[in-house]
Ligand SMILES: *[C@@H]1O[C@H](CO)[C@@H](O)[C@H](O)[C@H]1NC(C)=O
Ligand SMILES: *[C@@H]1O[C@H](CO)[C@@H](O)[C@H](O)[C@H]1NC(C)=O
């Protein structure tokens with residue numbers, strides 16, 4: 001039986017009655033879309049913003065210098081992977097609000113993230129997640145929070161999915177118990193063909209709204225250079241997301257081989273084929289560093305071994321006057337300048353939002369998706385144990401075929417503990433992108449194994 005998602009509407013309307021304090025209208029999730037308070041649909045034109053491993057939202061002067069360039073680009077959102085919940089974010093958040101820029105922030109950090117190997121979700125992690133929410137719920141321009149980034153990275157990693165969802169369940173309950181605004185709670189997934197669309201559907205399929213995400217997002221580097229809607233595989237992403245019941249967007253995109261980047265995928269994402277389903281994209285990333293994904297730079301790279309200035313990490317200056325990396329910066333600016341989907345007005349959408357059909361939870365399959373859809377989510381404090389965990393079927397004995405995209409890696413940087421670790425060497429990156437293309441075009445098995 002399909003159930004209705006009508007409940008999100010009253011929540012939003014309740015939210016609308018509260019007068020927002022601050023310069024920026026808040027963003028809410030209704031049905032499968034985001035809306036501003038005035039009922040206009042919100043499409044993310046975002047940038048991944050993490051200058052150093054620590055918190056980039058503390059240095060107000062630096063935020064302001066960067067925001068001026070972000071506005072020039074047409075940015076209305078940033079994503080920040082790591083923050084210090086005890087620091088003062090008022091200066092940066094209010095400068096962002098003044099520029100109409102919304103924040104999507106990851107609640108986890110290096111030592112609290114949910115791991116794919118022996119996944120667990122415990123009180124220590126939850127307490128840290130709460131602290132980040134406590135801090136950022138203060139700001140009307142916080143548009144969403146992530147309970148994880150690329151927790152699942154391999155085809156055989158599905159056992160971690162219930163732990164990610166358990167974190168979302170607990171954070172949503174905490175948010176509501178504290179009477180905070182209904183800040184959407186989501187997850188940022190690695191692009192793993194073998195898990196698609198099971199992971200995506202699992203995260204949104206519960207009949208119980210308390211036990212599903214408020215939005216889902218994908219880090220995808222499938223569209224490289226002069227590709228096309230079908231050649232890139234975006235048509236398949238679209239096919240698998242059609243009728244998805246919660247907002248979905250690209251939380252990282254922007255393949256950097258070949259160079260320069262032309263960001264032609266933006267025209268597809270914001271175009272007619274996808275903009276009724278997808279809520280925009282975040283381009284990876286603001287600062288130029290070893291992995292060569294930067295839109296701006298604070299100066300030429302220096303010898304990491306001899307550099308002593310505190311603003312230099314891993315050979316890259318991490319503050320100062322942002323200088324556009326050209327022509328990439330202008331290419332993105334030109335793309336975004338032409339892309340203005342109007343979407344749907346909330347008033348017109350209300351009715352369809354209230355009758356949106358739920359999606360089926362994916363069945364467990366031998367050697368594939370290993371989650372029993374009828375098993376309860378892990379409780380706080382639970383740790384996955386191979387063979388005994390009630391949420392997993394234990395059928396997953398498939399040797400993993402790597403089909404992830406070689407995302408530049410917030411997740412790899414987390415693992416390495418140093419921010420600027422190159423996730424994959426340019427060569428690996430090309431190999432991964434190439435094999436992805438091959439397998440999507442020709443259906444061949446990944447060739448580098
Ligand atoms: C609603 O608010 C957004 C963000 O401030 C703005 O861009 C949009 O033009 C507004 N829509 C209307 C119909 O006023
Ligand atoms: C929870 O897990 C983290 C590692 O993710 C660990 O450092 C911490 O000690 C654990 N807390 C509890 C209460 O078990």
Ligand SMILES: *[C@@H]1O[C@H](CO)[C@@H](O)[C@H](O)[C@H]1NC(C)=O
Pocket residue numbers: 169208209210211
């Ligand atoms: C929905 O999920 C929440 C959180 O797990 C739980 O407390 C509640 O009892 C569930 N509601 C129903 C109707 O099952």
Ligand SMILES: *[C@@H]1O[C@H](CO)[C@@H](O)[C@H](O)[C@H]1NC(C)=O
Pocket residue numbers: 196197236239240241
């Ligand atoms: C997802 O896309 C793949 C490839 O086109 C297709 O085989 C599969 O049936 C799709 N699944 C859903 C649920 O749309």
Ligand SMILES: *[C@@H]1O[C@H](CO)[C@@H](O)[C@H](O)[C@H]1NC(C)=O
Pocket residue numbers: 228229230235267268271272273
């Ligand atoms: C939309 O889809 C059609 C059919 O697959 C394709 O030819 C066209 O290029 C796509 N449009 C965009 C903007 O990607």
Ligand SMILES: *[C@@H]1O[C@H](CO)[C@@H](O)[C@H](O)[C@H]1NC(C)=O
Pocket residue numbers: 154155156157399400401402
């Ligand atoms: C999952 O696959 C990876 C290789 O991608 C392998 O290293 C790991 O041992 C596998 N884990 C399980 C539980 O089979």
